[in-house]
Amino acid sequence: MDPIKKRKIDDNGVVKAEPDSFSPLMLTIDDARKILESFTHDQLLEIVQNALLRHPDVLDAVRSFADRDTTQRKLFIRGLGWETTTEKLRALFSSYGELDEAVVILDKVTGKSKGYGFITFKHIDGAILALKEPSKKIDGRMTVTQLAAAGISGGGGPGAGGGVGGVNNAVDVSLRKIYVSNVPYDMPAERLLQHFSMYGEIEEGPLGFDKATGKSKGFALFVYKTAEAARASLVDPTKNIDGHQFEL
Secondary structure, eight states, rough: OOOGEEEEOTTOEOOOOOOOGGGGGGGHHHHHHHHHHTOOHEEEEEEEHHHHOHHHHHHHHHHHHHHTTTTTTTTEEEEEOOOOOOOOOOOHHTTSSOOEEEEEEEEETTEEEEEEEEESSSSHHHHHHHHHHHHEEEEEEEEEEEEGGOOSOOOOHHHTSOTTTTTSSSHHHHHHHHEEOOOTTTHHHHHHHHHHGGOOOOOEEEEEEEETTTEEEEEEOOOOOOOOHHHHSSSSSSEETTEEEOOO
């Protein structure tokens, strides 16, 4: 109905809209904020979660914010068989959502799989769906899937057992931890520490070096003092240190 038809003139000649002609379009952003300020966190969460399930535009808006944090979209998959290829990994995980990246990490010398890989979803909901079943059977082997930022627990080779490293840790720790792949065996731990300290103070790391020989195992883990520092290190997921390329 035309809102003009729902208006009337009062005794002072002022045009007023009748109550049922009110439109949310009359509210400003500040007005909306004032309304929301009266709600608790849980109440707002319930409203938003119901809205994003019913309205695609709300889901897109929430996604646009959540997707800015790559650490919430990038997964680490360990326990892969030697025969599992990047194409196979991509085909399996694309069933959960659109992918930005899929890769099985190969040994530079032998060209064989190192037994682990990475998946980066275009949207955070793809990662959430994939993590609902962290144990997946791929090419006859049971693998473990987790957020890459949560690090790993135990070996990464085919058939590696154990629980999902980092999942039972505090959320705060998982947000402060980063995983670095493609670390050369002769890369000094001190050199890695020097580079990654540029992004913020490091609480622990680098982990991933053989205690007996001091040589790299091909990966490294760092735990920063703050989540902000960890996010800063992930802005550019490809690093070049002394001519070597690393992937986060």
